[in-house]
Amino acid sequence: MDGMSGKIPTQQAALAARYGAAVPPTGPWNATIAGLLDHRSVRGYRPDPLPPGTLETLVAAAQSAATSSNLQTWSVVTVEDPAARAVMAEVAGAQKHILECPLFLVFLADVSRNDRLGQAEGRALEGLPFLETFLVAAIDAALAAQNAVVAAESLGLSTVYIGALRNDPARVAETLGLPPGAVGVFGLCVGYAKAGAEGEVKPRLPQSIVLHRRRYDALGEPAARTSYDAEMRGFSQRNEMAADTWTARVIARIGTIRALRGRDRLAAALHALGFPLR
Amino acid sequence: MDGMSGKIPTQQAALAARYGAAVPPTGPWNATIAGLLDHRSVRGYRPDPLPPGTLETLVAAAQSAATSSNLQTWSVVTVEDPAARAVMAEVAGAQKHILECPLFLVFLADVSRNDRLGQAEGRALEGLPFLETFLVAAIDAALAAQNAVVAAESLGLSTVYIGALRNDPARVAETLGLPPGAVGVFGLCVGYAKAGAEGEVKPRLPQSIVLHRRRYDALGEPAARTSYDAEMRGFSQRNEMAADTWTARVIARIGTIRALRGRDRLAAALHALGFPLR
Numbered sequence: 001m002d003g004m005s006g007k008i009p010t011q012q013a014a015l016a017a018r019y020g021a022a023v024p025p026t027g028p029w030n031a032t033i034a035g036l037l038d039h040r041s042v043r044g045y046r047p048d049p050l051p052p053g054t055l056e057t058l059v060a061a062a063q064s065a066a067t068s069s070n071l072q073t074w075s076v077v078t079v080e081d082p083a084a085r086a087v088m089a090e091v092a093g094a095q096k097h098i099l100e101c102p103l104f105l106v107f108l109a110d111v112s113r114n115d116r117l118g119q120a121e122g123r124a125l126e127g128l129p130f131l132e133t134f135l136v137a138a139i140d141a142a143l144a145a146q147n148a149v150v151a152a153e154s155l156g157l158s159t160v161y162i163g164a165l166r167n168d169p170a171r172v173a174e175t176l177g178l179p180p181g182a183v184g185v186f187g188l189c190v191g192y193a194k195a196g197a198e199g200e201v202k203p204r205l206p207q208s209i210v211l212h213r214r215r216y217d218a219l220g221e222p223a224a225r226t227s228y229d230a231e232m233r234g235f236s237q238r239n240e241m242a243a244d245t246w247t248a249r250v251i252a253r254i255g256t257i258r259a260l261r262g263r264d265r266l267a268a269a270l271h272a273l274g275f276p277l278r
Numbered sequence: 279m280d281g282m283s284g285k286i287p288t289q290q291a292a293l294a295a296r297y298g299a300a301v302p303p304t305g306p307w308n309a310t311i312a313g314l315l316d317h318r319s320v321r322g323y324r325p326d327p328l329p330p331g332t333l334e335t336l337v338a339a340a341q342s343a344a345t346s347s348n349l350q351t352w353s354v355v356t357v358e359d360p361a362a363r364a365v366m367a368e369v370a371g372a373q374k375h376i377l378e379c380p381l382f383l384v385f386l387a388d389v390s391r392n393d394r395l396g397q398a399e400g401r402a403l404e405g406l407p408f409l410e411t412f413l414v415a416a417i418d419a420a421l422a423a424q425n426a427v428v429a430a431e432s433l434g435l436s437t438v439y440i441g442a443l444r445n446d447p448a449r450v451a452e453t454l455g456l457p458p459g460a461v462g463v464f465g466l467c468v469g470y471a472k473a474g475a476e477g478e479v480k481p482r483l484p485q486s487i488v489l490h491r492r493r494y495d496a497l498g499e500p501a502a503r504t505s506y507d508a509e510m511r512g513f514s515q516r517n518e519m520a521a522d523t524w525t526a527r528v529i530a531r532i533g534t535i536r537a538l539r540g541r542d543r544l545a546a547a548l549h550a551l552g553f554p555l556r
Binding site: 003015018019024025026027028029030032033035036037038039041051052053054055056057059060061063064065066067068069070071072074075076077078079081082084108112113114116117118120121123124125126127128130131132133135136138139142143145146147149150151154155159160161163166176177178179182185186201202204207209210211212213214215216217218221222225226246247249250251253254255256257259260263264266267270277278 | 287417555
């Protein structure tokens with residue numbers, strides 16, 4: 001039943017796809033790990049519906065992830081109505097895959113459920129207004145969502161995270177009827193990839209500058225960035241993208257406030273949605 | 279080679295362990311999903327070392343998770359020296375499994391690598407000082423870490439996240455030699471569970487109040503919380519924990535500022551470590 005079966009790349013091939021020339025030492029390996037390494041974000045979907053019960057299976061996987069002190073400060077909303085999908089796509093800067101995919105989820109950092117619990121019990125929860133509690137909620141939402149992604153991909157489905165919902169959290173909240181203390185931290189498209197939309201596995205930075213032993217060490221960074229820029233230039237050329245090197249992409253994405261597309265106002269948006277971030 | 283083989287619970291058993299009486303509709307199923315549902319956090323480890331290459335395999339899985347705009351704003355540090363382990367355990371409130379486990383990782387929200395890139399290229403990256411960029415980094419660290427957890431568990435290893443490193447981010451940063459713009463967002467113990475330390479799968483809230491269709495809907499929450507409180511009371515009794523219901527645990531954990539154990543000062547700690555959170 002595993003969607004990976006029959007197309008599991010060898011360990012060497014999987015590591016080469018992910019790291020180019022900078023392949024790390026090999027270690028233990030199995031089909032689950034092969035599936036994790038084979039991930040790619042997909043931005044084109046067929047309209048085919050998902051098998052019955054898929055949503056519930058993905059949510060069960062998501063809820064099985066660790067959650068800080070079992071607080072479970074996250075929720076997820078399905079976006080089904082075309083008008084609501086159109087709002088999500090517009091907020092995200094006209095990403096058409098949000099309209100195409102059979103399942104679009106918005107993951108929420110959600111302290112409102114805990115807040116309602118406190119109110120029902122006549123106890124003000126003093127910890128709720130703090131940045132720490134928002135961060136716990138956002139991290140828990142991410143852990144949950146990543147489990148949903150792993151489950152989806154194991155079933156032969158594709159996904160892509162939509163962080164651009166944070167361009168306008170208030171509009172997302174209004175569209176989904178969110179209570180104060182709940183905010184969409186990202187969306188997730190789920191569905192079957194269109195022919196040609198799956199693309200190559202994207203190379204990542206060499207492990208040598210992401211994994212630090214004992215103490216943080218940036219000495220090897222300039223050389224590693226040069227080699228990774230070359231990997232990403234090749235990947236971009238083969239996959240017809242705009243900017244070429246990693247260096248150019250990082251500068252394009254966070255070089256200017258304008259490139260944040262409204263997310264420079266995230267703190268104010270969160271305040272307005274019931275997160276004082278004290 | 280998959281550590282789950284031979285002990286895959288049936289779908290019904292897995293859902294019942296996770297949801298008690300509130301079992302959701304069944305859907306597609308495979309060994310990877312069974313592994314996700316079988317997760318439990320483990321707080322007791324044997325000293326046995328991990329097979330060679332395990333760390334590199336976990337990091338390859340982690341780096342294969344999606345990362346916002348491929349910015350890769352996270353890093354991971356191994357904590358190996360006994361003195362450094364002792365600091366981590368102390369910061370986390372004397373959690374002895376941090377001393378026991380053969381591998382202890384600290385996941386960083388890390389914008390310092392992008393910052394060094396900008397400096398080397400003579401370009402100030404205007405987007406770096408914003409709350410949005412810190413949030414991207416924390417979410418990316420969480421997505422990466424969850425992939426590492428899934429990979430570890432697929433190999434028969436156990437894990438537990440250590441959010442309590444946020445009790446004192448400055449001490450963690452000093453111990454690991456972190457540059458400005460890097461902060462430990464959580465730790466992760468990895469190793470083989472001691473006999474008896476694996477415990478039961480912990481029940482979660484019914485899907486009916488975590489999964490919202492079309493719009494957020496909290497109407498069913500009081501009834502769902504009553505039934506979940508009963509599930510958690512049973513779980514606590516069987517596993518000899520202190521507080522009994524979920525309601526009691528939520529109030530204990532975030533009812534008071536004191537219970538945050540210093541994390542009420544997280545915003546100030548982040549400012550001091552190079553995250554203006556603008």
